[in-house]
Amino acid sequence: MATTQFLFWFLSVLAILAAIGVVATKNPIYGVLWLIVVFFCISGFYVLMNAQFLAIVNLIVYAGAIMVLFTFVVMFINLNEHPEIPKNIYVKAAGLIAGLCLMIVLIGALSTSAENNTKLAIGTTAGLIKSLGNVLFSEYVVPFEISSVLFLSAMIGAVIIGKREKEQAV
Amino acid sequence: MEIKWYIFLSIALFSIGVVGALTRRNSIIVFMCIELMLNSVNLLLVAFSKMHISTGGPAAFGAINAQIFVFFIMIVAAAEVSVGLAIIVMMYRNTKSIDINFLNRLKN
Numbered sequence: 001m002a003t004t005q006f007l008f009w010f011l012s013v014l015a016i017l018a019a020i021g022v023v024a025t026k027n028p029i030y031g032v033l034w035l036i037v038v039f040f041c042i043s044g045f046y047v048l049m050n051a052q053f054l055a056i057v058n059l060i061v062y063a064g065a066i067m068v069l070f071t072f073v074v075m076f077i078n079l080n081e082h083p084e085i086p087k088n089i090y091v092k093a094a095g096l097i098a099g100l101c102l103m104i105v106l107i108g109a110l111s112t113s114a115e116n117n118t119k120l121a122i123g124t125t126a127g128l129i130k131s132l133g134n135v136l137f138s139e140y141v142v143p144f145e146i147s148s149v150l151f152l153s154a155m156i157g158a159v160i161i162g163k164r165e166k167e168q169a170v
Numbered sequence: 171m172e173i174k175w176y177i178f179l180s181i182a183l184f185s186i187g188v189v190g191a192l193t194r195r196n197s198i199i200v201f202m203c204i205e206l207m208l209n210s211v212n213l214l215l216v217a218f219s220k221m222h223i224s225t226g227g228p229a230a231f232g233a234i235n236a237q238i239f240v241f242f243i244m245i246v247a248a249a250e251v252s253v254g255l256a257i258i259v260m261m262y263r264n265t266k267s268i269d270i271n272f273l274n275r276l277k278n
Contacts, residue, residue: 004171005171008171008175012175012179015179015183016179016182016183016186019182019183019186019187019206020186022186022190022199022202022203022206023186023187023189023190023193023194023199023203025199028196028198028199028202031198031199031202032202035202035205035206038183038206038209039209042209042212042213045176045213045216046213046216048171049216049217049220050220051216051219051220051237053237053241054212054216054237054240054241057241057244058209058212058244061244061245061247061248062205062209062244062247065248066205066247066248066251069251069252069255070198070201070202070251070255073198073255073258073259074198076259077198077258077259077262077268091193092193094192095189095192095193096189096192096193098188098189098192099185099186099188099189099192100185100189102184102185102188103181103182103184103185106181106184106185107178107181110174110177110178110181111174111178113174115173115221116172116173116174116177117172117173117174118172118173118221118224118225119171119172119173119224120171120172120173120176120217120220120221120224121220121223121224124220124223124224126219126220126223126233126234126237127216127219127220127234127237131234132234132237132238132241135234135235135238136238136241139235140238140242143242147242147245147246150245150246150249151245151248151249153249154249154250154252154253155252157253157256158252158253158255158256159256161253161256161257161260162256162259162260164263
């Protein structure tokens with residue numbers, strides 16, 4: 001078995017196990033840790049597909065920034081006072097069946113596609129920082145600038161929503 | 171690797187995220203499942219971009235745009251997470267709980 005195939009199967013098993021860990025865990029802090037494992041696996045897939053720029057951005061943005069934010073919120077909220085009330089077992093079973101049906105239908109629909117066996121070539125240079133940067137700063141420079149406005153508005157929104165309101169008589 | 175394994179892997183991750191979003195009641199875990207779904211779609215976009223680059227032809231010319239789209243999806247997800255977590259913190263402050271069943275009324 002070639003090295004890339006071995007890495008692919010190893011990473012996919014790890015990713016699916018960690019994703020099940022996110023869903024099944026009781027304590028949200030373990031869920032955050034499992035989700036970080038999933039993000040590292042997905043970065044590994046990006047490296048396997050020679051998309052190094054996205055691998056690094058995924059690690060920095062998701063595993064670095066977003067997960068730190070999640071961890072802060074989990075630590076900020078005291079969950080031990082209010083444990084999660086277990087959901088109705090029928091609702092849980094219905095959710096599980098619905099998700100499995102979605103998976104079966106999608107796999108069944110896509111497994112007979114004609115282009116399924118297209119092999120991904122190794123060693124293309126499209127995902128490297130140089131080629132992506134050329135496209136990003138020539139064709140997509142306006143959306144790139146607009147995204148900074150989006151970040152500013154998200155920051156202002158988060159501050160306004162999270163601001164402690166003045167105590168008012170209810 | 172053939173493209174189909176990447177498709178099946180993305181479907182599996184997406185379905186796990188759907189199951190989590192449907193069955194859990196802790197709003198932080200529901201939010202994490204949504205992030206999981208976003209990431210599986212990103213993985214699929216990169217796989218298709220790579221497929222079109224590999225096969226050549228007219229589609230290969232624009233295939234790099236998919237990776238730019240993934241970059242923008244990550245940007246929007248980062249903004250979304252900051253606002254969503256602020257909403258969860260505000261909800262905890264008002265109801266002293268992060269159970270999503272307490273979100274069934276918007277007032278009080």
